[in-house]
Amino acid sequence: MANFEEYKNIWVYTEQRGGRLMPVALELLGEGYRLSRERGEGAKVCAVLVGSEIGYLAEELYAYGADMVYQMDHPLLKNYTTDGYTKVMTDAIKAYKPEIVLFGATHIGRDLAPRIAARLDTGLTADCTRLDINTGNYMKYLTDYTTASSSGLEANDGNKGLKQTRPAFGGNLMATIVTPNTRPQMATVRPGVMEKRERETGASGQLVKVKVELCQSDIQVEVLDVVKEAKELVSLTDADIICSGGRGLGNAEGFELIRRFADKVGGVVGASRAAVDSGWIDQSHQVGQTGTTVKPKIYFACGISGAIQHLAGMQTSDIIVAINKDPEAPMMQLADYAICGDLKKVIPELIQQWDEEEQQ
Amino acid sequence: MKIAVCVKQVPDTNEIRINPETGTLIRDGVPSILNNDDANALEQALQVKDAQPDTEVIVVTMGPPQAKEMLQECLAMGADDAILLSDRALGGSDTWATSNALAAGLKKAGPFDLIFAGRQAIDGDTAQVGPQIAEKMGLAQVTYVKAFELDGAFATVKRALEDGYETLRVKLPCVLTAIKELNTPRYMSVPGILKAAKADIKVWSADDIGVDKTTVGLKASPTNVFRSFTPRPKGKGVSVEGDTPKEQAANLLADLRAKHII
Structure with a gap:
């Protein structure tokens, strides 16, 4: 079992494509901010920015609530690759030991997060629609919005584990998943569910430029092209x-x-x-x-x-x-x-x- | 060429209903089916076999003994061989533990040039087992594959994104997860059904695949179900009155306006 004391802070993988942040990245920062305050003990919400020459996005991440930004910048990270992104994320998680790592449940988040979780031998919960740390808040959710009983739970039990709630069985059954014995606790979160914070212009935070060790031979898949299809605009x-x-x-x-x-x-x-x-x-x-x-x-x-x-x-x-x-x-x-x-x-x-x- | 296809037997979630009294799933009479995306994965493997007849296609699943029915369906579609990993020691596995078991089974049955899987199963919808098998086997992965072309020792594939796609070139062996845009799965053939009825489906236990038992099953799984429940149903709505569609439309719009909804 990991020494839990060493694991601190909430990381949000702030996905960018072609130098633009995905909307879910800002939603997750909002949720990460809320959870970090619920976690207490000085926990911070940290944006994790991976790409090539993407440092200019940090300002936007502070504006939407990030206390810190971990930047992993390397020419080989220009396009998303499972191998490249998994390696740098896994190395950084091992070095900095976040307690929680959140990803948007996008096509990229759902490719990357399981690979990282498997390499770290930790748990991953897919497509969450609600996250709680405080047991009292979770009990209130059960009482107000579900048919479940909160009996057997104690509001002030001091359990700071992440309660990850997701739809199962194609939908109407909900399950709350916990990761009791390993760290970090990892989850992907559905886009469009969490709320981003009001933009705070001029907000600042701490930037950590993570040393990236990556070479061409680490990446087994070659990206030939990335095509945006002129789909009907569906929002x-x-x-x-x-x-x-x-x-x-x-x-x-x-x-x-x-x-x-x-x-x-x-x-x-x-x-x-x-x-x-x-x-x-x-x-x-x-x-x-x-x-x-x-x-x-x-x-x-x-x-x-x-x-x-x-x-x-x-x-x-x-x-x-x-x-x-x-x-x-x-x-x-x-x-x-x-x-x-x-x-x-x-x-x-x-x-x-x-x-x-x-x-x- | 030797190809593995990872498949799962799932309840047809389109048929599942909720008991409004108890708020629980009604699974009685709900048919078990070959997971949708997995049928696309199998079809792609069979298309390779159509083009290169010396290809061997082996379907692999983990599940209870009744999963044999689904494996027979896969054989009837044209798979050459089927393997069921079935053992109490594997029960209750989350995606991490499932991947450990499947990776061990695939290593025993392999080596494979290609491993296909469906993107996700319709009961859990996690999309995690494909990538986690790839990690545990140390192979490259491409998920959300919507087009596939074999090119010697490489595959050129299109990976669907929300707003387009990527074209990727990947060296074999690798793990690819299929989505429904990839192809249209074929039906079972009559000779296939006859062959499948007589087929000997291999059933392998945890000991058979030599998996470390501290990495499979409920106890080894890093994630646990803490609670499961149904959302509270909304209060009963109103049935819009009206003898004709015109009256119904008028009554609805009047009410929405009165409540300042529109």
């Missing part, structure tokens, strides 16, 4: 209104109606996995456990029965409106407003009357 995580379609649309043309609806209400088009798997719409629109987690002001679920993996990705929406022929569908049970009917008739009415309302 589900930021949308106030999402109009989502599922199997009940019947075919790809059904999404034309959803698009018209979304255009009318100023929303973004979402989709269930069933619709994506049927090839009716691109995967970038997918809401749910394997897609994007969303929390809009209004979520219109049109012809979506509500498989739990979909519900897991949208059930914290402020208002859910379900339109479905089947009143017993899980989505109709979950919805704040359930319209039992033919979406091909109801949606055109909503489109038309939305305008009428505006004219009044």
